[in-house]
Amino acid sequence: MASFKRTTIYLLLAVLLMGTTTAAASTESQSQEQDNTEIVSIREWQGIPAEGMNEHWAKRLFQWGIAQNVIHGYGYPNQSLKPDQVVTEAEFLKMLYRAMGIALPNASNAYVSSISWTDDLYHMAGYFNHPTVGDNNFSMRLQPITKLSAAEIISASQGVHYTGSDAITYLIGHGIANSEASSSEQFDGDSTFSRAEALQWIRQLALRDKLVMHERPVAPTDRSLLPALPNTPFAVITDFSTEPVTQEDFNLFGSGDLPIVRFGDMKRTVDEQLGDSEGKDIFNFDTYPLLSAHFNTNGRLDAWSIDSDTNATSSITPSLRTNKGIVLGESTLSDIIHQYGSAGVNVSNREVVKFYYEKADDGTYRDISIYDPIQNIEKVYMIVFFVDLETKVVYHVTASSFKNALSVF
Structure with missing residues (x-):
């Protein structure tokens, strides 16, 4: 043995x-x-190039994301990474699902003029009952995602059914909010975030070993099971x-x-x-x-x-x-x-x-x-x-x- x-x-x-x-x-x-x-x-050893990011705070994050097949650049041959561009719902789903080991055949064509590459993402979201705004509204797939919507998707991927501030509470209480917020108000769920910040969020999930895909229950999860919010916020683990x-x-x-x-x-x-x-x-x-x-x-x-x-x-x-x-x-x-x-x-x-x-x-x-x-x-x-x-x-x-x-x- x-x-x-x-x-x-x-x-x-x-x-x-x-x-x-x-x-x-x-x-x-x-x-x-x-x-x-x-x-x-x-x-x-040639390393992993991150074009145009030598002075950017998220360079190593993008090198890691490229090496792990989580994220790619826009267009050929330059593969611009656009770390400060606001992330869309479809992009966030692609990054999250790939990080969780889900094969997404059409997602390789993510940054061409067509938007058909999103279909597999939303089929997968539907299969796991993950909440998206782009499922029934095709035009919303390439619109910026809010932190609240991302929190609802992430909490759903953990096998619970929470929405709104409850989803934020769930993430904060489990230390996977990628934030030092200790309340839903401090979390600022209506705000958007960049591709670099999205990749950092996924990195935090990896460090907490939370990148495992689960189906969201049909019925809402009992609110009494929500974790108590800490008096002091969870420390965000340094990425590297x-x-x-x-x-x-x-x-x-x-x-x-x-x-x-x-x-x-x-x-x-x-x-x-x-x-x-x-x-x-x-x-x-x-x-x-x-x-x-x-x-x-x-x-x-x-x-x-x-x-x-x-x-x-x-x-x-x-x-x-x-x-x-x-x-x-x-x-x-x-x-x-x-x-x-x-x-x-x-x-x-x-x-x-x-x-x-x-x-x-x-x-x-x-x-x-x-x-x-x-x-x-x-x-x-x-x-x-x-x-x-x-x-x-x-x-x-x-x-x-x-x-x-x-x-x-």
């Missing part, structure tokens, strides 16, 4: 990395050593926050203060600590009772991974954890966000949370956006968490060099 689950996780990582590689449009060139005996592969890391954060710890393995350890050191490996898996990782480890051509550890099944099969069962205290089988998504930040959360696969770091010449690390160009991938490292969608508990952790991840997966 452990081997099967580990293989499944690695295959999922492979799909995720290939998807990122495709989206980021990496290029590869080759150069030969002077003796012509070794081919050296050099990659330049990060916390500092050091070399220690790439080591793996057990119940004690000393790491079980250190990133960069020689294989013989790991064998002395854990015993001889039980063999290699299909991804060339050495398997040990507590973990799987990959060693580079110099014999140094450049990736390790742990999962709940691996830990359960060991006669020694320490509480495997990261340096920041994320404990396998115990910590949750909210713990990850608290300890590492919100930057790693995505919507294309809600199960996986990924962080990327670049190592400087002085040995320090800085968070980097995978959506920006990377000049030297050999200096980039990643920490990946897998979270159970039902319990929100961490069941797998991987630390790896980015170069290894690309070559192995």
